[in-house]
Amino acid sequence: MKYIDEYRDKELVKKLVDQIKKRSTKQISLMEVCGGHTMAIQKFGIPSLLPENIRLISGPGCPVCVSSNSFIDQAIAYSRLDDVIITTYGDLIRVPGSTSSLDKEKAKGADVRIVYSILDALTIAKKNLGKKVVFLGIGFETTAPSSAAGILKAQMAGLRNFYLLSSHKIMSPAMEALIDEGVKIDGYIAPGHVSTITGSGIYKNIAEKFGLGVVISGFEPVDLLKSILMLVNQMENNNPKVEIAYTRAVKPEGNLKAQQMMKEVFELADDWWRGLGVLPKSGLKINKKYKMFAAEEMIPVEVEPIREDKGCICGEILKGLKNPKDCKLFDKACTPANPVGACMVSHEGACNAYYRYNK
Amino acid sequence: MCLSIPAKVEKIDGDMAVVSVGGAKYNASLQMIDDIKLGDYILMHTGFAIQKLSPEDAEESLKIFEEFEELNRQLDKEEKKTGERIV
Numbered sequence: 150m151k152y153i154d155e156y157r158d159k160e161l162v163k164k165l166v167d168q169i170k171k172r173s174t175k176q177i178s179l180m181e182v183c184g185g186h187t188m189a190i191q192k193f194g195i196p197s198l199l200p201e202n203i204r205l206i207s208g209p210g211c212p213v214c215v216s217s218n219s220f221i222d223q224a225i226a227y228s229r230l231d232d233v234i235i236t237t238y239g240d241l242i243r244v245p246g247s248t249s250s251l252d253k254e255k256a257k258g259a260d261v262r263i264v265y266s267i268l269d270a271l272t273i274a275k276k277n278l279g280k281k282v283v284f285l286g287i288g289f290e291t292t293a294p295s296s297a298a299g300i301l302k303a304q305m306a307g308l309r310n311f312y313l314l315s316s317h318k319i320m321s322p323a324m325e326a327l328i329d330e331g332v333k334i335d336g337y338i339a340p341g342h343v344s345t346i347t348g349s350g351i352y353k354n355i356a357e358k359f360g361l362g363v364v365i366s367g368f369e370p371v372d373l374l375k376s377i378l379m380l381v382n383q384m385e386n387n388n389p390k391v392e393i394a395y396t397r398a399v400k401p402e403g404n405l406k407a408q409q410m411m412k413e414v415f416e417l418a419d420d421w422w423r424g425l426g427v428l429p430k431s432g433l434k435i436n437k438k439y440k441m442f443a444a445e446e447m448i449p450v451e452v453e454p455i456r457e458d459k460g461c462i463c464g465e466i467l468k469g470l471k472n473p474k475d476c477k478l479f480d481k482a483c484t485p486a487n488p489v490g491a492c493m494v495s496h497e498g499a500c501n502a503y504y505r506y507n508k
Numbered sequence: 509m510c511l512s513i514p515a516k517v518e519k520i521d522g523d524m525a526v527v528s529v530g531g532a533k534y535n536a537s538l539q540m541i542d543d544i545k546l547g548d549y550i551l552m553h554t555g556f557a558i559q560k561l562s563p564e565d566a567e568e569s570l571k572i573f574e575e576f577e578e579l580n581r582q583l584d585k586e587e588k589k590t591g592e593r594i595v
């Protein structure tokens with residue numbers, strides 16, 4: 150397939166690996182923050198191709214993994230109301246909340262529907278005017294604009310039974326918080342599709358203030374290896390900066406139209422991240438103008454008190470301090486079929502990716 | 509959900525398009541991008557085209573290794589001359 154096959158070319162992969170080995174003399178740790186990267190890195194066995202002095206660590210870029218139990222609990226509370234239809238991406242359905250999951254509620258009769266796009270949720274709302282349709286908005290800057298676009302569409306169509314429960318977050322505050330916390334890394338393999346929307350400017354601080362290399366990467370083996378080579382070059386030259394390796398999809402300025410939609414509908418708010426706690430201005434909340442689409446404003450509901458799962462070290466893994474294999478529950482009490490923590494549920498979660506490709 | 513895939517635009521109807529991913533057809537909203545023509549490749553994410561893929565840049569990015577190779581050849585040469593690698 151175009152834009153995929155040529156980036157899986159064996160010859161190119163070999164060439165890149167050779168060059169990385171030749172060029173790299175220093176001991177370095179690189180963090181991939183995007184869950185899609187975590188998945189691709191495990192799937193293609195990238196770590197086994199690299200010389201021993203280069204270490205890859207997974208970071209906090211799986212949106213399902215960093216979201217709070219209270220978000221899931223609130224969705225569950227909504228699903229228990231008779232006049233509510235929950236619409237959600239498939240990733241969320243099996244995530245354990247404090248005492249239940251959407252999947253379990255569905256089995257008990259709740260109307261929970263998996264959709265591919267917020268546009269499908271709008272269609273459901275149009276067909277069910279007597280019900281309140283709540284869409285669970287999760288994801289970083291890649292996904293947030295589609296939620297904004299959905300709300301703008303709902304407004305244009307005059308839909309009054311459509312609501313968004315937003316757990317949308319923005320990526321760069323978490324990347325900066327990790328450095329502040331003293332996590333030892335030399336550079337970031339920066340998220341390709343977040344950057345497609347935001348452009349490369351959001352990482353400026355990381356290179357200039359914190360002195361870390363940042364290379365925006367695509368998701369194929371050639372993309373990832375090329376990004377690693379560019380980071381190695383930066384390290385060897387002592388010249389950390391922001392570079393785009395994924396030029397076919399990322400422009401320095403990003404997608405201005407999508408940014409505009411996000412600005413129109415959302416405002417920045419403090420938000421809680423698993424492993425990192427509350428980070429200032431890291432979440433996207435629906436602003437006053439579009440308040441009538443905000444589930445939490447328009448549909449009051451009582452939510453059960455939060456209970457965190459004991460023994461799950463997902464938070465430490467998301468900070469890059471521990472590896473899934475350090476968890477006592479990994480592949481024992483916790484498997485993809487029977488997940489204890491969010492990092493095992495989502496395909497983008499580090500525990501899930503390790504389980505499938507690296508067990 | 510964070511994944512986005514390259515897809516080819518096959519039909520355009522207002523702000524919606526039919527796109528194909530390795531033969532499978534999907535609907536994609538064009539709300540977020542301008543100037544899309546039939547045959548263009550877009551990056552699709554949760555039912556939205558989030559960027560037009562650039563063929564020139566794709567070629568460019570596959571070529572970049574030649575640059576690195578050149579750099580490495582130079583370094584090797586200097587290494588031989590001085591007996592030590594500078595960077």
Ligand code: SF4
Pocket residue numbers: 460461462463466473476477478479480483484488489490491492493494500
């Ligand atoms: S293996 Fe399961 S319990 Fe352990 S950290 Fe991962 S998600 Fe949590």
